[in-house]
Amino acid sequence: MFTITLHISFFLYLLFYTTAAAATIGDTANATPYIPSDYFLLDCGSSSSLNDAEGRKWSGDARSKFSPSNISNTSLESTASKQDPSVNRVPYMTARIIHSQFTYTFPVSIGPKFIRLYFYPVNYSNLDIANSFFYVTSGGYTLLSNFSAFLTVSAMKPAVASLRKEFIVNVRNNQILNITFLPSPNSYAFVNGIEVVSMPENLYIPGSDHQILLVPNQIVFNIDNSSALETLYRLNVGGNEVSITNDTGMFRLWLPDDDYTYSAYGFPPHREVSIQYTKDTPPYTAPQIVYTTSRTMGNDSLRYNLTWKFPVDSGFYYLLRLHFCEIQLEVTLENQRVFIIYINNQTAQRGADVIQWSGGTRIPVFKDYVIMVTDPDGRQSKQDLWLAMYPELDFRPEYADAILNGLEIFKLSGKDGSLAGANPELVLSPLPGPPTLSPQKKNNKKTSSLPVIIGTVVGGGSVLVFILGFLIFRRRRRVKALGSTQPKSSWVPLSDGSKSTKTSGSSLPSDLCRRFSLEEITSATCNFDDNFVIGAGGFGNVYKGHIDNGATTVAIKRLNPSSNQGAREFQTEIGMLSKLRHLHLVSLIGYCNDNREMILIYDYMAHGTLRDHLYKSKKQPIPWKQRLQICIGAARGLHYLHTGAKRTIIHRDVKSTNILLDEKWVAKVSDFGLSKLGPKDVGHSHVSTVVKGSFGYIDPEYYKRQQLTEKSDVYSFGVVLFEVLCARPAIILNFPEEPVSLAEWARNSYRKGTLDRIVDPNLKGEIAPECLRKFGEVGDSCLRDNGIDRPGMNDVVWGLEFALQLQEAAEKMAHGGGGLLPAALASPSAPLLHGEATTTDDDEVFTGSVENMSRSTVSNERLKSETVFSEIMNPAGR
Ligand SMILES: *[C@@H]1O[C@H](CO)[C@@H](O)[C@H](O)[C@H]1NC(C)=O
Ligand SMILES: *[C@@H]1O[C@H](CO)[C@@H](O)[C@H](O)[C@H]1NC(C)=O
Ligand SMILES: *[C@@H]1O[C@H](CO)[C@@H](O)[C@H](O)[C@H]1NC(C)=O
Ligand SMILES: *[C@@H]1O[C@H](CO)[C@@H](O)[C@H](O)[C@H]1NC(C)=O
Numbered sequence: 065m066f067t068i069t070l071h072i073s074f075f076l077y078l079l080f081y082t083t084a085a086a087a088t089i090g091d092t093a094n095a096t097p098y099i100p101s102d103y104f105l106l107d108c109g110s111s112s113s114l115n116d117a118e119g120r121k122w123s124g125d126a127r128s129k130f131s132p133s134n135i136s137n138t139s140l141e142s143t144a145s146k147q148d149p150s151v152n153r154v155p156y157m158t159a160r161i162i163h164s165q166f167t168y169t170f171p172v173s174i175g176p177k178f179i180r181l182y183f184y185p186v187n188y189s190n191l192d193i194a195n196s197f198f199y200v201t202s203g204g205y206t207l208l209s210n211f212s213a214f215l216t217v218s219a220m221k222p223a224v225a226s227l228r229k230e231f232i233v234n235v236r237n238n239q240i241l242n243i244t245f246l247p248s249p250n251s252y253a254f255v256n257g258i259e260v261v262s263m264p265e266n267l268y269i270p271g272s273d274h275q276i277l278l279v280p281n282q283i284v285f286n287i288d289n290s291s292a293l294e295t296l297y298r299l300n301v302g303g304n305e306v307s308i309t310n311d312t313g314m315f316r317l318w319l320p321d322d323d324y325t326y327s328a329y330g331f332p333p334h335r336e337v338s339i340q341y342t343k344d345t346p347p348y349t350a351p352q353i354v355y356t357t358s359r360t361m362g363n364d365s366l367r368y369n370l371t372w373k374f375p376v377d378s379g380f381y382y383l384l385r386l387h388f389c390e391i392q393l394e395v396t397l398e399n400q401r402v403f404i405i406y407i408n409n410q411t412a413q414r415g416a417d418v419i420q421w422s423g424g425t426r427i428p429v430f431k432d433y434v435i436m437v438t439d440p441d442g443r444q445s446k447q448d449l450w451l452a453m454y455p456e457l458d459f460r461p462e463y464a465d466a467i468l469n470g471l472e473i474f475k476l477s478g479k480d481g482s483l484a485g486a487n488p489e490l491v492l493s494p495l496p497g498p499p500t501l502s503p504q505k506k507n508n509k510k511t512s513s514l515p516v517i518i519g520t521v522v523g524g525g526s527v528l529v530f531i532l533g534f535l536i537f538r539r540r541r542r543v544k545a546l547g548s549t550q551p552k553s554s555w556v557p558l559s560d561g562s563k564s565t566k567t568s569g570s571s572l573p574s575d576l577c578r579r580f581s582l583e584e585i586t587s588a589t590c591n592f593d594d595n596f597v598i599g600a601g602g603f604g605n606v607y608k609g610h611i612d613n614g615a616t617t618v619a620i621k622r623l624n625p626s627s628n629q630g631a632r633e634f635q636t637e638i639g640m641l642s643k644l645r646h647l648h649l650v651s652l653i654g655y656c657n658d659n660r661e662m663i664l665i666y667d668y669m670a671h672g673t674l675r676d677h678l679y680k681s682k683k684q685p686i687p688w689k690q691r692l693q694i695c696i697g698a699a700r701g702l703h704y705l706h707t708g709a710k711r712t713i714i715h716r717d718v719k720s721t722n723i724l725l726d727e728k729w730v731a732k733v734s735d736f737g738l739s740k741l742g743p744k745d746v747g748h749s750h751v752s753t754v755v756k757g758s759f760g761y762i763d764p765e766y767y768k769r770q771q772l773t774e775k776s777d778v779y780s781f782g783v784v785l786f787e788v789l790c791a792r793p794a795i796i797l798n799f800p801e802e803p804v805s806l807a808e809w810a811r812n813s814y815r816k817g818t819l820d821r822i823v824d825p826n827l828k829g830e831i832a833p834e835c836l837r838k839f840g841e842v843g844d845s846c847l848r849d850n851g852i853d854r855p856g857m858n859d860v861v862w863g864l865e866f867a868l869q870l871q872e873a874a875e876k877m878a879h880g881g882g883g884l885l886p887a888a889l890a891s892p893s894a895p896l897l898h899g900e901a902t903t904t905d906d907d908e909v910f911t912g913s914v915e916n917m918s919r920s921t922v923s924n925e926r927l928k929s930e931t932v933f934s935e936i937m938n939p940a941g942r
């Protein structure tokens with residue numbers, strides 16, 4: 065649905081711009097996914113218009129309306145004293161020499177712009193370039209401060225002759241973009257070229273629905289939309305340079321990553337496939353070639369981290385955008401290639417699974433991380449920013465491997481609005497000696513032949529946009545031959561997960577929930593003594609334990625390491641629960657991940673599971689009103705899950721054993737191991753997923769279509785409501801005389817008006833008829849066949865509260881009118897065996913008999929493969 069919308073609007077967009085901007089945009093540009101509304105190329109120090117090597121037309125700034133009117137009194141035009149062959153082209157052939165404050169003014173539209181500044185630092189007009197230091201400001205941001213293009217270029221590796229700096233500035237208030245040059249005292253400024261290009265509004269500072277994680281805390285980081293950015297690196301990982309005219313319309317330059325790889329051996333061959341862009345990753349995000357080339361780990365993947373390193377200025381936040389896309393034939397499913405992402409040796413992401421993120425092969429996806437780079441010495445200097453990846457063995461993926469397709473690194477402006485770092489010290493070619501702030505410097509200054517990357521021109525549209533950017537011109541580099549010899553299928557298959565004895569240096573969130581050592585847990589449970597077991601299930605055991613010297617009682621859930629899905633569920637549960645806090649949700653206290661253990665520590669729930677108080681236990685039955693309150697509490701918890709967080713969270717495993725009761729009988733929803741985030745877009749009402757859940761509670765619609773919505777939880781909750789009313793399991797398999805499916809049985813009874821016959825005998829005489837009717841109505845509506853016909857959890861909460869009021873009103877009346885409940889309440893509830901037999905005249909999955917199930921639309925194989933069904937075999941549940 066949304067794809068169609070996207071295509072239509074994109075088409076309209078093209079139509080509009082081909083009409084509006086046809087005069088200024090060349091023919092080829094019509095094919096690009098983005099057409100800039102603002103686009104200026106200013107050749108500084110020149111009075112004519114010239115084309116660059118890409119065929120883009122640059123206007124001289126001498127008589128430009130964007131230059132100050134007294135330009136000839138305040139600056140000089142000059143040509144370079146010498147011209148490196150690599151930069152013998154527009155806009156490097158001329159420069160404007162500036163001796164006092166000097167402002168270029170561009171009329172632009174509101175929104176973010178690239179500003180690209182071009183510098184070729186050589187002597188101009190007999191001025192020593194080593195004496196040029198200057199400031200550049202724009203829109204209140206300091207882009208460069210006491211900047212020396214000469215020192216900067218001298219320190220660059222690989223060696224270059226010229227420099228292109230790219231900034232992103234958000235034009236907010238008026239439709240003017242000023243770029244001001246101010247020389248340092250007794251110095252002068254110069255510039256060779258200025259480029260301003262607009263970009264899509266949310267390209268780099270995305271809307272609130274896109275999460276940016278702060279490393280290492282893994283909390284959501286909000287990039288202030290008033291921040292300015294400087295592009296430091298933009299790489300086509302594992303591929304060749306992508307020229308500016310092959311970008312998506314913004315003339316960004318994508319360089320190969322060879323110069324930044326620290327340990328990286330293999331990359332799969334480029335496959336010529338077409339990429340399916342999405343609403344979250346629109347076609348302008350990155351060119352197709354970026355997504356069809358990649359770097360992976362090769363056959364030694366367990367021995368090393370796939371690692372890159374990037375020199376950056378300390379004292380700033382950095383935004384890393386990692387681009388991913390699976391196109392290799394071997395990887396088509398979730399959990400085939402799962403890896404950990406480290407940024408600066410800290411865990412940025414566990415369980416990175418591109419297929420899971422994107423939903424399939426050939427669908428691109430990107431992830432954003434922000435990290436602060438500090439300087440251990442406390443002074444501003446260059447530091448290395450490390451990016452590394454390692455297979456996520458805890459997840460037992462099919463291949464031990466990792467992948468990266470593209471990478472962009474931006475510096476974020478500080479509180480003072482500055483992006484400027486200190487100048488590097490001068491790096492001289494052959495001299496030995498101290499000036500080495502950049503590590504592993506080699507003293508060979510290659511004279512590189514630079515590709516020129518400058519394009520066609522656009523003069524004045526009425527709407528203009530500005531963009532700043534920086535890129536280093538470098539020698540075009542070929543992909544290393546070493547890599548191309550690696551066979552692409554040479555990953556180590558992890559047929560046996562126990563092969564690796566590595567303990568994962570886990571860094572799950574530690575600020576939001578506590579990390580326990582294994583010693584703490586073994587001492588809390590007397591080394592997992594059976595006497596401490598308070599529950600068991602397919603996932604493993606739950607123990608009661610005391611931590612903090614006995615001060616706190618906790619429930620300790622130890623996941624069975626042999627469960628394949630376990631690792632992901634473990635991760636999900638921590639990720640979800642550590643961020644959610646609600647009276648009716650179980651609180652996660654912490655976790656333990658030592659020694660490949662997967663242990664979760666929760667608040668201890670003194671009264672155990674709801675089911676324990678309904679049937680199959682010798683516990684005192686709970687009175688009706690208290691049952692209603694428990695249902696209301698659980699419904700509130702689910703309502704919060706569905707609507708309280710930024711994105712809908714679907715529990716997927718609502719059942720009476722996942723509703724726990726604390727010492728005050730407050731209901732708490734637990735067990736988020738199967739939870740799934742709901743769809744991001746409103747237009748997308750479901751998420752497609754492999755069916756998971758517990759037998760007897762699974763929404764038949766979800767089962768048939770494999771499309772999960774929050775209404776699937778509503779269905780399961782309806783089953784729980786009838787469990788509470790009837791005190792019998794959702795499914796009874798081995799007694800042919802009893803109806804198999806509670807849901808079916810209860811709905812039939814409700815419709816026939818015989819619900820009172822199936823009520824828990826222990827509640828005899830307790831339930832007011834109008835309350836029972838309302839309760840039955842709520843339960844029945846939850847179990848409707850079509851999700852859209854079922855109420856939302858807020859309606860369920862409301863309906864149950866109303867039922868409680870009806871009950872209270874009836875009790876009051878009974879007291880006022882003689883102290884007894886109305887006679888109708890006293891009608892005996894039928895014992896379970898007298899319930900109506902279920903007829904199975906349709907093919908719903910969980911109705912009728914066991915044989916019927918195997919004939920159902922879903923293969924029996926899949927049923928067996930789901931770990932949750934192990935709970936059927938082990939009816940103790942937990
Ligand atoms: C040039 O014009 C700007 C404003 O347009 C002014 O601030 C500056 O002082 C002028 N410079 C000279 C040398 O007149
Ligand atoms: C620029 O210099 C010329 C000649 O030196 C002078 O006539 C003119 O007034 C000056 N313009 C400004 C704006 O200072
Ligand atoms: C620039 O000129 C100075 C003297 O004015 C000279 O010492 C220096 O070598 C020149 N630099 C270059 C790169 O030519
Ligand atoms: C500018 O930087 C140079 C060298 O990095 C330094 O010598 C000079 O003092 C600085 N000037 C200012 C005004 O900061």
Ligand SMILES: *[C@@H]1O[C@H](CO)[C@@H](O)[C@H](O)[C@H]1NC(C)=O
Pocket residue numbers: 167169203238240241242
């Ligand atoms: C841009 O510069 C011009 C001339 O220096 C000045 O009049 C104007 O106020 C500036 N606008 C902004 C938004 O800085």
Ligand SMILES: *[C@@H]1O[C@H](CO)[C@@H](O)[C@H](O)[C@H]1NC(C)=O
Pocket residue numbers: 236289290
């Ligand atoms: C920036 O964010 C503020 C609130 O955080 C919002 O009001 C404003 O519209 C945003 N501006 C832009 C240009 O997106």
Ligand SMILES: *[C@@H]1O[C@H](CO)[C@@H](O)[C@H](O)[C@H]1NC(C)=O
Pocket residue numbers: 306307309310
């Ligand atoms: C742009 O991409 C096409 C197709 O990949 C390629 O043939 C062409 O050489 C590229 N252009 C430049 C300037 O690199």
Ligand SMILES: *[C@@H]1O[C@H](CO)[C@@H](O)[C@H](O)[C@H]1NC(C)=O
Pocket residue numbers: 363364549550551
């Ligand atoms: C990995 O690949 C290299 C080169 O293809 C080969 O020499 C080496 O033996 C392989 N190692 C393993 C463990 O397969």
Ligand SMILES: *[C@@H]1O[C@H](CO)[C@@H](O)[C@H](O)[C@H]1NC(C)=O
Pocket residue numbers: 366367368369406408409410452454569
């Ligand atoms: C990979 O990097 C992480 C973080 O720096 C480190 O903890 C781990 O030991 C590295 N693994 C290997 C195999 O080098």
Ligand SMILES: *[C@@H]1O[C@H](CO)[C@@H](O)[C@H](O)[C@H]1NC(C)=O
Pocket residue numbers: 369371408409450
């Ligand atoms: C990060 O890891 C790299 C190698 O993986 C190592 O060289 C570097 O020293 C580490 N940095 C820190 C701060 O530990």
